[in-house]
Amino acid sequence: MSTARVRTLPFYLALARHLRDPVKALEQAGSAAGGELVRLNLGPFRPFLATHPDHVQHVLRTSQPNYLREGMFWDPMIPLFGDGILADGEAWRESRKVLLPLFTARRVESLAGRMAEIIAERIEATVRPGERFDAVEKMSAIVHPTIIRLFFGDQISAEDIARLLPAYDTAVTSKALRLALPFVPESVPLPGDRAFRRSVAAINEVVYPRVREARARLQGADDVVGALVKAWDDDGKIRDNVVSMHGAATETTATALTWVWPTLEAHPELAGAVFEEIDRVVGKGPVRAEHLAGLVRLKSFLSELLRLYPVGWILPRRTVSDETVGGVTVTAGSTVIISPYLTHRLPEFWERPLEFDPSRFEGQTRRHRFAYFPFGGGPHQCVGQHLFMIEAQLLLAGILSRYRPVLHTRLPVTALPSFSLRTRQRVELTLVAR
Secondary structure, three states: OOOOOOEEEOHHHHHHHOOOOHHHHHHHHHHHHOOOOEEEOEOOEOOEEEOOHHHHHHHHHHOHHHEEOOOOOOHHHHHHHOOOOOOOHHHHHHHHHHHHHHHOHHHHHHOHHHHHHHHHHHHHHHOOOOOEEEHHHHHHHHHHHHHHHHHHOOOOOHHHHHHHHHHHHHHHHOOHHHHHOOOOOOOOOOOOHHHHHHHHHHHHHHHHHHHHHHHHOOOOOOOHHHHHHHHOOOHHHHHHHHHHHHHHHHHHHHHHHHHHHHHHHHOHHHHHHHHHHHHHHOOOOOOOHHHHHHOHHHHHHHHHHHHHOOOOOOEEEEEOOOEEEOOEEEOOOOEEEEOHHHHOOOOOOOOOOOOOOHHHHOOOOOOOOOOOOEOEOHHHOOOOHHHHHHHHHHHHHHHHOOEEEEEOOOOOOOEEEOOOEEEOOOOEEEEEEO
């Protein structure tokens, strides 16, 4: 099979034009690529960009062993996530074998009742009607303790939870500059490196003692840490998987839910439909696990939110050996960038791709399996996707059954690229009692 000459886009020029909004530069590159496999010229660094679902499927599933989670994006985060479920190779396979049974749809649904109780407690403890607050901070203050309680049971103190919350927040945002400058070696210090190291140290100071305590109480522990302790003798491996799963679960949910508020504000008719459904299904609350089946509009709203604002917005891979993708030769050692953010906006696969329309996810709609992949795809697909959807529905229904949001941030809200797709502006709002 003959190979085509790959187009190279002058990405550094787009970045120069959009220094304050690099996601806009990436959007322009995706549009210019038009579904083709292209290279992005960043001077000394020239990664491939794959946006077409066929190419995404090849990288993430068909030829997955040839595309490793290494290099750009991944290497700077190794001190945080270590050698567990977010790694690759044998460490990832072993971690996935242990973790996957803990996060099946059936098991997560069995935890929904306990999750609803914790979320209701957190809403009661953190929400003050009429108080102006930062959305990501408030969402984190509800999400983090919920996940920690599910992971550690009741064996972790409020003080330790309070230490973990800002540590994770700093860890996932402080490496943003290295993400923009992937050709700068780790040996060259950049702003954010010191804050990242401090946050990792704080996380370790909390997690390692909890792992040792879990090992001491092995009998009958049915939380996530207890299951990992039963599977492994290596505290470091347990720590890496706990931190990876906790970080991914809390960051995904808190970040995605921050996008909820400006989206509701921008689409009052859709917001009204969501409010009406919650009022009808949940009533005055509290929200319970049995309400989930009736929250159909809310679920489709969240699915569309993840289409336009996928938290895992960029998924780079490094090739092991030469391969042909879409008629283009991808040489060994190359970086291939996959971006749900771009693929979810391809007009070939999405009608009116920039319009927020939850009805896309109502009823049976046939689409390419890799036209929509907010949780990744193939063997590396996020094992926590069921956890996210249930937690997000419970949290939003719990808040909106009692309050209505008043947004104080001017629209539009734009994206800030870091380890996850955060909002560039502070999203501030007030919750008004019904």
